[in-house]
Amino acid sequence: xxxxxxxxxxxxxxxxxxxxxxxxxxxxxxxxxxxxxxxxxxxxxxxxxxxxxxxxxxxxxxxxxxxxxxxxxxxxxxxxxxxxxxxxxxxxxxxxxxxxxxxxxxxxxxxxxxxxxxxxxxxxxxxxxxxxxxxxxxxxxxxxxxxxxxxxxxxxxxxxxxxxxxxxxxxxxxxxxxxxxxxxxxxxxxxxxxxxxxxxxxxxxxxxxxxxxxxxxxxxxxxxxxxxxxxxxxxxxxxxxxxxxxxxxxxxxxxxxxxxxxxxxxxxxxxxxxxxxxxxxxxxxxxxxxxxxxxxxxxxxxxxxxxxxxxxx
Numbered sequence: 001x002x003x004x005x006x007x008x009x010x011x012x013x014x015x016x017x018x019x020x021x022x023x024x025x026x027x028x029x030x031x032x033x034x035x036x037x038x039x040x041x042x043x044x045x046x047x048x049x050x051x052x053x054x055x056x057x058x059x060x061x062x063x064x065x066x067x068x069x070x071x072x073x074x075x076x077x078x079x080x081x082x083x084x085x086x087x088x089x090x091x092x093x094x095x096x097x098x099x100x101x102x103x104x105x106x107x108x109x110x111x112x113x114x115x116x117x118x119x120x121x122x123x124x125x126x127x128x129x130x131x132x133x134x135x136x137x138x139x140x141x142x143x144x145x146x147x148x149x150x151x152x153x154x155x156x157x158x159x160x161x162x163x164x165x166x167x168x169x170x171x172x173x174x175x176x177x178x179x180x181x182x183x184x185x186x187x188x189x190x191x192x193x194x195x196x197x198x199x200x201x202x203x204x205x206x207x208x209x210x211x212x213x214x215x216x217x218x219x220x221x222x223x224x225x226x227x228x229x230x231x232x233x234x235x236x237x238x239x240x241x242x243x244x245x246x247x248x249x250x251x252x253x254x255x256x257x258x259x260x261x262x263x264x265x266x267x268x269x270x271x272x273x274x275x276x277x278x279x280x281x282x283x284x285x286x287x288x289x290x291x292x293x294x295x296x297x298x299x300x301x302x303x304x305x306x307x308x309x310x311x312x313x
Contacts, residue, residue, distance in 0.1 A: 040106075043158025044114045050151030051162060052121035055084065058144030062137045065195035065207035067188035069095075069164035075195060085122030089115055092163035099167045102174060110160030111167075118162050137202075141210040148210075149217020157222055228303045229279055233270040233286060234258075234294040241289045242270055248285055249278055273303050 059066060059074065066074050073087035092115045100108055134140055155162055169183035178186075188211065196204035235241045242253040249272075256269040274282055279297065286293050 037106075040110055040158045040160065041113065043154050044110050044160040045117050047151040047153070047155030047158065047160075048114045048117035048162060049121045049125075050154070051148050052085070052118050052151075053125050054144045054148035054151060055122065056125045057133060058140040058147070059210065060084070061132055062135065062140040062206075063199070063203065064137060064140060064144070064210055065192065065199070065203050067165070067191055067207065067211050068184075070162075071188070071191040071195070071207070075191070075198065079198065083123065085119035085126075088122070088163070089119040092167070095163065095167040095171070099170055102170050107159060107161070110158065111163055114155050114160045115163040137206050138209070141206050142213055145210045145213025146217055149214040150221060152214065153218040153221025156218065228300040229274050229276055230298045230300040231270070231272045231274060231282065232256075232296040232298075233272070234267060235270065235286075235290045236292060237290065238268040238270050241286065241293070244285055244289050245270070245272060245282065249274055249282060251278075273300055 055066070055070065055074070058064070060077070063078065065071055069088055069091050070084070072091065073082070073084045076082045076087055077084045093112075096108060096112055096115075134143070152162060161167075165184045165187045168187060169179075172178055172183045192204040192207055195207060233241065238255065242255070245251065246253050251272055251274055254271040256271055258267050258269045259265065260267060283295070286295055
């Protein structure tokens with residue numbers, strides 16, 4: 001009896017410990033997700049505010065246009081004096097209502113939050129007396145694009161958006177064969193043409209420069225300077241070459257099974273990702289091991305995993 005009692009007590013203790021472990025794991029997961037959502041909201045808040053600041057400091061004072069819904073709002077402001085922030089918010093709301101089936105709930109909410117913050121920040125920063133930084137439109141395009149790109153990049157990295165043509169692109173893509181990128185480009189070109197008709201071609205050209213710098217900075221914020229290189233190598237002795245590269249570069253190596261289209265010969269292709277500072281060393285190692293090797297080097301704008309950037313939870 002005593003042995004059975006001890007066994008029963010031990011099992012009960014183990015069950016309680018297991019339940020406690022599960023409860024702790026669930027709480028930890030909920031806390032992690034909650035903290036992630038808080039950080040996402042903070043990122044969208046900062047990003048939207050910076051984007052609004054860019055419009056009020058650089059774009060509107062220098063009478064420059066923009067793309068997307070913001071570009072439409074700015075044109076209406078120039079023509080009719082309508083509030084940019086209010087127009088952006090009003091034009092975006094029906095788009096999100098139509099697109100709620102096609103986008104994730106978190107993205108939808110954070111995007112609505114981003115548009116709201118952008119609209120409020122546009123109104124607030126417009127009423128703050130600020131010095132006129134530059135009267136040179138080209139400088140305004142460059143530094144406005146820099147500030148806007150940082151803002152949009154932070155917003156996108158926080159899993160939100162500032163609305164506009166990306167939602168239009170998603171909706172039209174569902175109904176036609178056009179890609180999202182084609183729709184966004186088409187809408188922006190149309191907005192620039194309207195700006196050119198009403199305000200002259202120079203305004204449209206400056207708007208394109210502003211958009212160019214914005215997009216480049218957004219890419220930089222999203223991918224950073226971690227411009228790694230991906231290698232695909234066809235060698236006569238792939239096992240020996242893989243051993244050399246793994247030892248000298250301290251990078252992981254993967255074999256891909258392949259077949260020559262002309263020869264029909266089965267081959268192993270070496271796949272490897274390296275840092276950009278290792279390119280010269282890698283080419284030397286490959287040439288020394290197999291001068292007849294076939295090497296393809298491509299850009300890997302973002303690499304996540306062992307030896308590179310960690311996964312963001």
